[in-house]
Amino acid sequence: MAAEPRILVVDDEPVVIRSAERVLKNEGYRIEGALGGREAILKMEQAEYDLVFTDLKMPEVDGITLIRWIRNSKPGIGIVIITGYPSQETMKEAIELGIIDYVPKPFTPSVLIDVAKRAVAWAEGRKPTEEKGNEEFPPAMAAELDRVIREFRHKPGCLIPVLQRAQEIVGYLPPVVQKRVAKGLNIPEAEVHSVVSFYSYFTMKPRGDHNIRICLGTACYVKGIEGVLGKVRERIGIDIGQTTEDKKFSIEGVRCLGACGLAPVMMIDQETYGALTPSKALSIISQYGGPAGSQAPAEENDTVVEQEG
Ligand code: FES
Structure with missing residues (x-):
């Protein structure tokens, strides 16, 4: 990823783009805006972006359509949703499409900066050169995690309970644990990561006492x-x-x-x-x-x- 991560903010309200730019520019991000899905696609066809922050409700090409297009045409781009009150259905669909995170509107500078940092870390973690696949954790923990995965594997809605148990076992959910859960449950890694990012209960870093x-x-x-x-x-x-x-x-x-x-x-x-x-x-x-x-x-x-x- 470039030293200055490049983010495309897609929203039909110019004020949202301006606010995101004001907050993130000072943090070292390069921000560009698009006032809708159609304009965003045109921009992504002409330039490379690391992340797209998109609204869901937009005229003509809405957020979900845009996310589907990105997944098919530019799968390396990380996606974050910025939106008001999405329905559970819409969020479920977005998570299944592999969004990294969700920023509720109106957002505070701290939330936006926090999400941008995590999204960049996620996008960097996907680079082949920085693949964390060989990272391991203690065998006893791995065995216990595998046991939990086997126990839940065939139950509907098993991802969240398995992640809860995984966090109890390991203490947090680093990429190596997410990868093991994804493989064990036969779920895309992006979907596991989206769920871990979405629920504040889950953490990707070890916590203190x-x-x-x-x-x-x-x-x-x-x-x-x-x-x-x-x-x-x-x-x-x-x-x-x-x-x-x-x-x-x-x-x-x-x-x-x-x-x-x-x-x-x-x-x-x-x-x-x-x-x-x-x-x-x-x-x-x-x-x-x-x-x-x-x-x-x-x-x-x-x-x-x-x-x-
Ligand atoms: S905004 Fe702080 S508790 Fe809801």
Whole structure:
């Protein structure tokens, strides 16, 4: 992939293209826009792109038609969906077509940057020179994973339960595990990857003893999660997607924790904390053995709710 990944943003609303360009240009991506599927196809016939970010609902050539065209004519291009409220049917179809990820509209800069990073990593991971096929994990884990695959193989809708068990066994879902699951269940690797990327429950990187999940969704963004995230990053010394050297904490950015009424929200392991301020967040983290600071102790009304589902 070029040093400056080239992304085509396809949307019939020019403001979406402009917003994506404003956010991603500063992160080192080369952004171009197309106002519909037809224009996008013309552009892809004339130039090489690494990724396409596309809306689904567009006049003339819609997103699903465009994705099908890319899969047939330009299979090396990674696809991310940017859309409002897709139906389950549409999402299922898009996942089956091998999309990498999904960005809900309206998006926040953090979500878009996070997804772009992951999409680029995915596209790079597909290059033959960087093939991870020989990477392995402990034989005992592999044997247990194979046992789970055999147990579920013939059950309908087996992919998600197998991935859940795989994550319990290995701790996370790196490419080598996704590949083994895909092969064992006879499902395309792209489909397995799409599911792993789509559900924030799944992670492709090892997590620390305590996983801090910061909600970067719209409600939390509007209520100031960026300030909370900034302080948490500063205190723990790692960024989103990283784990501390002592493996004690990881920080993960997610798109909605299902507790928007309590925004801004974060989860640590299975506990959800709402109505956060930066100082409350730091105080909560110190209760998990995080680095102590000079912030005020957590206030009485720090909200803890049970995780849904
Ligand atoms: S947007 Fe943060 S919990 Fe829904």
